[in-house]
Amino acid sequence: MQMKVIYQTPVPEVPLKPLLTEISISEAVAPVTEEEKTLLAEETLQAWEKMRKGSKRLMQMYRVRACGYCPEVHVGPSGHKAQNCGAHKHQQRNGQHGWQSAVLDDLIPPRYVWHVPGVVGLPLRRELRNFYGQAPAVVEICIQAGAAVPDQYKSTMRLDIRIPSSVKEAEMAV
Incomplete structure (x- = not known):
């Protein structure tokens, strides 16, 4: 008589929780005080x-290459040739990626937003855009919430420039 052995995988008592979960709006709690x-x-x-x-x-440890024509990034020994570049085809490239x-x-492409020091609530004026600074959106929202401006962003945010009150005043300054 043959005996059958049945192997069963143990069932975990607690279901595995995913590493990254999105917090629902009802669970998110906004800070109450200015300190928070x-x-x-x-x-x-x-x-x-x-x-x-x-x-x-990590980019110094592993080879990371980006296409000069489309937003594709490749991590590894060499860029592939299996897929054509998403940018418009050029005769000299024949649809191949331009790896660099x-x-x-x-x-990590930052999304830059305009930073206007000292002006709150006023709309941006196209004529005065040379006087506005720029910062990544993450940095700008943190600064508006009360964080100190990091040194590496001070130059791009143009904190030392006064915004002219009119286009005429801007033309006189230039």
């Missing part, structure tokens, strides 16, 4: 900078 808001903004800026520095270090060494902004 400023603390959250500072923590967010620190996390942003930590993520950028860590990514830069990637920079951090290829991996």
Whole structure:
């Protein structure tokens, strides 16, 4: 008589929780006091900078290449030729990617927004855009929440420039 052995995989008692879950709107709690808001903004800026520095270090360890014509990024020994470039075909490239060494902004492209120091609630004027600064959206929202401006963004935000009150005054300054 033959004996059958049945192997069963053990069933976990607690279901596995996914690593990344999205918080629903009902679970999210907004900061109540100005202190909490400023603390959250500072923590967010620190996390942003930590993520950028860590990514830069990893890019030094592993070969990261970006296409010069489309937004595709490739991590590994060499760029592939299996898929045509998403940019418009050019005769000299024949639809192939133009691989080049990637920079951090290829991996984590920042979304830049206008920064207008000292002007709250007024609409931006196209004629005065040379006086406005720019910052990544994450940095701008943290600064508006009360975080201190990081040194590496002070120059792009144009904190030392006064916005003219009119186009005529701007023309006189230029």
